[in-house]
Amino acid sequence: MRLIRYQYGGATSYGIVEGDQVEGVSGNPFDGHRATGNRLPLSAVKIGVPFVPRTFYAAGINYEEHVREAAALLGNEPNLPTRADVGYRANNALIAHGEPIIIPADATERVQYEGELVVVIGKQAKHLSEDAAFSCILGYTIGNDVSERTWQANDRTLWRAKNTDTFKPMGPWIETEANPEDMQTTVRLNGEVVSQFATNSMIFGIAHYIAEMTKYLTLYPGDMIWMGTDGATQNMKAGDTVDVEITGIGTLSNPLIGEE
């Protein structure tokens, strides 16, 4: 099932995507929803951010090739993480499928994509074992962890490098039936494939992250975990369009524009 959040006629609702149609629901994906029977063409609605999380978790460094790239960026030796230490991103930066990534006037040319699987938490969870970890997952969506590499290398934290307004495209919807074992992540810049990897080839998998995290913290419905990206990334510029496709979920597409 594909759960979408959309604006239509001045109202914001959730709906279920079926082909090129969306059927409206009352309620939401976390507290329960019921079909209304109202159908619209998907092309007629404005797609919104699927949800705003209570806490926005990000695995950060979680694929081997990306570790080597990140180390090269900072001029360090690659250093594979030894533990699933999770990080954070910020809600201000979230934008929906189709909305523009706005490049700040003082950003360098090193504004880059990172195509990521997003795990959407559906049930409150603490002290979950790896075997039980998937029981708290509602579904999956797609994220683009847009990063300004010069700021990433030089600032004390990742605040503006990763969390400048519009730097976290997410969507287009939550897919509840996809299987991470079968996924491939493909990033396209202006239609050309620039990155492709098996989504599940993580250093620490989803179940391990959830088990480690819930030793110390409670996951709540509407939390999410961005699982990291693999490979090299390239610069993007105003006028470009970046797509992140994950098998079984869909495609998140965003244009880039310059700050006015």
Next chain:
Amino acid sequence: MRLIRYQYGGATSYGIVEGDQVEGVSGNPFDGHRATGNRLPLSAVKIGVPFVPRTFYAAGINYEEHVREAAALLGNEPNLPTRADVGYRANNALIAHGEPIIIPADATERVQYEGELVVVIGKQAKHLSEDAAFSCILGYTIGNDVSERTWQANDRTLWRAKNTDTFKPMGPWIETEANPEDMQTTVRLNGEVVSQFATNSMIFGIAHYIAEMTKYLTLYPGDMIWMGTDGATQNMKAGDTVDVEITGIGTLSNPLIGEE
């Protein structure tokens, strides 16, 4: 005005504290509220976390003596920050005045307090000048940035060191008329003063942080910024009580217990 969030008779409401009474309001501090005329003794209500932010910002290293302490912890030379690079904490860890800080079973003895001023954002803000920065502030509350120093020194991120469940006591209320220039922060452990500093003796002040942050990000009503702490901190253990008092706001008090 002191805006409090409380539970009474199975319902959660906001109210205005006047002496030892609380007057209920409809609405909330961010979208507007109106007095109901219903009064209760403050002692009769259960005080809640004043609000759960959309984004939980934290200045981190923002007082000179604390920089020297943090450097000593990691065995490094003290290194004063040169820019107001903001960090993040996580909503799962928030607890209210009076609720227990729970020490995880596998924590070391190095669980320590950090008394902090919390700036509560009341108006949406982007590209604010330092002169205009205070215009987006609704008021102030008190935070205790509880930290497990062994994890802080050794993990790749601050996730469990700073954001283990119950590690972020906040409250007891939002004070809208306090002036940071007149504040002193005092931390007491079992009634004994263990830390005291002029709240406004920050490396980068509130106005500078807001001006820098809003160059890149939008602050929203209900966001908050924890402004950092000064001085040395000491270990706390199960059975202790930690108080953080800030002049003109009040006192945040929490007992510590061990995980069962």
